[in-house]
Amino acid sequence: MTAAFTFPGQGSQAVGMGKALAEAFPAARAVFDEVDVALGEKLTAVIWEGPGETLQLTQNAQPALMAVSLAAMRVLESEAGFSVAKHAAYVAGHSLGEYSALAAAGSLSISDTARLLRTRGLAMQKAVSVGAGAMAALLGLDYETAVAVADEAAQGQVCQAANDNGGGQVVVSGDKAAVERAVEIAKSRGAKRAMLLPVSAPFHCRLMQPAADAMAEALAGVIIKPPAVPVVSNVLAAPISKPDEIRRRLIEQVTGTVRWRESVAYMAAHGVTRFFEIGSGKVLSGLVKRIVEGAAGVSVGGPNDIVSAKDALAAAQSS
Template sequence: MDKQQLAFVFPGQGSQKVGMLAELGAEYPIVKACFEEASEALGYDMWSMVQNGEQEQLNLTENTQPILLTASVAVWRLWCQRGGMTPGVMAGHSLGEFSALVCAGALSFSDAVRLVRARGQAMQTAVPVGVGAMAAVLGLEDQQILSICESISGDEVVEAVNFNSPGQVVIAGHAGAVEKAINALKEAGAKRAMLLPVSAPFHTSLMKPAGEKLEEALETIPVSSPSIPVIHNVHAQTESDAEAIKALLVKQIYSPVKWVDCVEAMIARGVETGVECGPGKVLSGLNKRIHKPLNCLNIDCPDSLAATLAAIAGE
């Protein structure tokens, strides 16, 4: 396989669960070493929280973000240690974009761990718990959803925030406006429109205060040009300029995640195989719906690591 045919993708919030990567950690010391490095940066035992903590604790966004970043970086380092092929391009869903930038050498790991914890805290405090909400909408065209959200938004806002796959869009905003939108979307023929167990309306304009805090945090953090191109959520393009990357990371907090466009951009570059680097298979499922011929693999346990190494070496 030519490396241009290979993409690595990094999961975002929702892929975390207690006990994740336990088998990889038991078999490969590099995984736990990565968690130790992150724990040192944040001042608490992250591996212990992941293996023995409560799911509620893992779901707090200020914990979820550094934990998922660390899990993805650990899997990437293991992949490199095992002689896995370097991909031609990378992308990450929301938080996963930070994981991609670390693995592409644009951000240092310890800086990124601290940065995403600050990002999580800023996102959580931007809108008080209970004021905002998010909901998944299945079975409607993007344009219908955008129109309905626009018609409901006034003093309270509701916006389409994650374009995850054809027929699967996430909306978010003020809880009351989201509730109204759910009812209107069902009336318009949505197969499902259901609230998500999320504590803040991510990727909406309500997150602008969090963007300002992230911008401040980024001022002191060095960013360099990635050694592997990273496709960004905001505009589904790659970027090599460090200041432009910082600006995109800030904008991403209060802008929609254009995941469909990101995957289509990979396909346009000649990607035929996508590897989900980190816990779960959420992105593999989305990617297959976006582009059926895409060969979707994942790495989150020894068996899937071996299978992915063999599949890519064999092509």
């Protein structure tokens, strides 16, 4: 099989996402209803009506993005004949998107995933006092150089590579002063751009250990089944299928680097030529084209994308 299903992470959220899907397809509406029931609140009202500042809150953005991804996945299944088991070689997701990938592959229930992501969002926000941490994007440096920049900037504080997104885009995370130093060092090392990001906490670094502990407790209380196809783990950039390892890697992911560039490269090296980005936005589709020459990124986030996705899947199966 030459297709992989991928799922976006935080930053892809937008007020109104998924609304057209829910209005057009009962299968999508059912997902949003299930998420609302699982959380005991109308998250859909925030997703579709805003305000944007409320949707941006980590504890809302994470389950919201998952809801849109799973709604799109259910529509692809009911309207376009998509099947993770039949049509995907792998699933993968960027940060919180790994939870969406696992739900899509039947490893986690949608209700459990919504509750886990609410817990994850709250725990990540609480782990570090507001203003104490920061993240910055370093553009135009390879991963090894970005890691060296982070190491030099740390000076006894925390500064580490949080996201290796590919295409010369690496995000560093840690104590605010250390990340600010990394921005200046990166510029001196030839970065095209280096700038602080408007985020509420320093994700994917050691400062998130309290959140990792919270997720260890939360994940211990849910059923994880073997996924229909392997999930390419963020922290390994390699496929995993055993429930105990999935649980362990999800805990590690909170403080570990999202190895997205290597994950995409792994899937491409094992025959994947079309990457279906299922959910809000087109960030992952753009990255795929920069990571793997000749790879196709197909974004599926609204009703108008369903037919083109079906055609792309047919092409993937015949190639």
